[in-house]
Amino acid sequence: MAHPARRYNYWLGGKDHFAADRESGDLHAKAFPTVRIAARENRDFLRRSVRFLAESGIRQFLDIGTGLPVPDNTHEIAQRIDPTSRVLYVDNDPIVMTHSRALTIGSPTGRTGYVEADLRSPEVILEAPELRAVLNLQEPVGLLLVAVLHFLHDDTQAQGIVRTLLAALPPGSYLVASNLTLDYASPEQVAKHKELLASGRTDARARNSAEFGSFFTDLELVSPGIVAVSDWRPESDERPTAADVSIYGAVGRTT
Ligand SMILES: C[S@@+](CC[C@H](N)C(=O)[O-])C[C@H]1O[C@@H](n2cnc3c(N)ncnc32)[C@H](O)[C@@H]1O
Structure with a gap:
């Protein structure tokens, strides 16, 4: 059975995947030929947004839906x-x-931790002893939900989970999120995605800009707001189109 973390690692050109992940990855690539570009752009959004948060004074990060280690993990960017x-x-x-050792080697003065838990149980995450050992919830936290919300198909459930997590964080905290979208897709791609979803061959639920924007209700959206991840504070004028990327990204601040 394909796993999102390993399939994503396959698209990113990593080595941690099995035949089922490659098959599923290739199936998605057939329907969406730019899926590898999208994975790289999403990862680059994570890098730019974590740097932005760190430059804005954030020193604590809760990264849910971590994925397999890559050269630039959240703690490396922030530290x-x-x-x-x-x-x-x-x-x-x-x-x-099993790869968490690579994620828990940080700088000697900083700290990293790892919890195996499900985003669908935010209370379990918030009450985990490891969370209290690493994070001080009296100080602002950067909550990262990057390329993970689309595995929660129900909007009401997903919004409730985001609200629960944000409610545990003090004002001045940030939400960084990204989610697959079909807003830029052709009617053929929309039909193909529907078919993959209905047959259980994809597990990612696309969201339009209003659906994605609902995660940021009550937050101050950081400029440029809700855009394709490649258009969020880009570092280069040469970048893929929003249609090639088809992932929305945004950063919001709690008040
Ligand atoms: C596409 S990867 C994204 C990795 C990283 N956040 C990034 O954007 O580069 C999605 C990750 O979310 C994890 N994931 C999927 N559903 C989850 C859930 N319900 N709770 C926690 N993690 C989940 C997967 O195991 C995978 O590692």
Whole structure:
């Protein structure tokens, strides 16, 4: 059975995947030929947004839906700016757990931790002893839900989970999120995605800009707002189109 973490690792050109993940990855690539570009752009959005948060003074990160380690993990990005930065990683895939050693080696002055838990049980995450050991919830936290909300298909459930997590964080915290969208897709791609979803061959639910925007209700949206991840504070004028990427990204601040 394909796993999102390993399939994503396959698209990113990593080495941690099995035949089922490659088959599923290739099936998606047939319907969406730019899926590898999208995966790289999503990862680059994570890098730019974590750097933005660190430059805005955030020193603690709760990264849920961590994925398998890649060269630039959240703690490496944040600790480059301040070595005392602390990161708690959370993922529900046991295979990410087996790689967690690579995620829990941070700077000597900072701190990283790892919890195997499901985003669908936010209370379990918030009450995890590891969370309290790594994060101080009296100080602002950057909550990262990057390329993970689309595995929660029900909007009401997903919005409730985001609200629960944000309610546990003090004002001045941030939400960073990204989600697959079909707003730029052709009618053929929309039909193909519907078919994959109905047959259980994809597990990602696309959201339009209003549906994605609902996660940021009550937050101050950081400029440029809700855009394709490649258009969020880009570092280069040469970048893929929103249609090639088809993932929305945004950053919001709690008040
Ligand atoms: C596409 S990867 C994204 C990795 C990383 N956030 C990024 O954007 O580069 C999605 C990750 O979310 C994890 N995931 C999926 N559903 C989850 C859930 N309900 N709870 C926790 N993690 C989940 C998968 O195991 C996978 O590691």
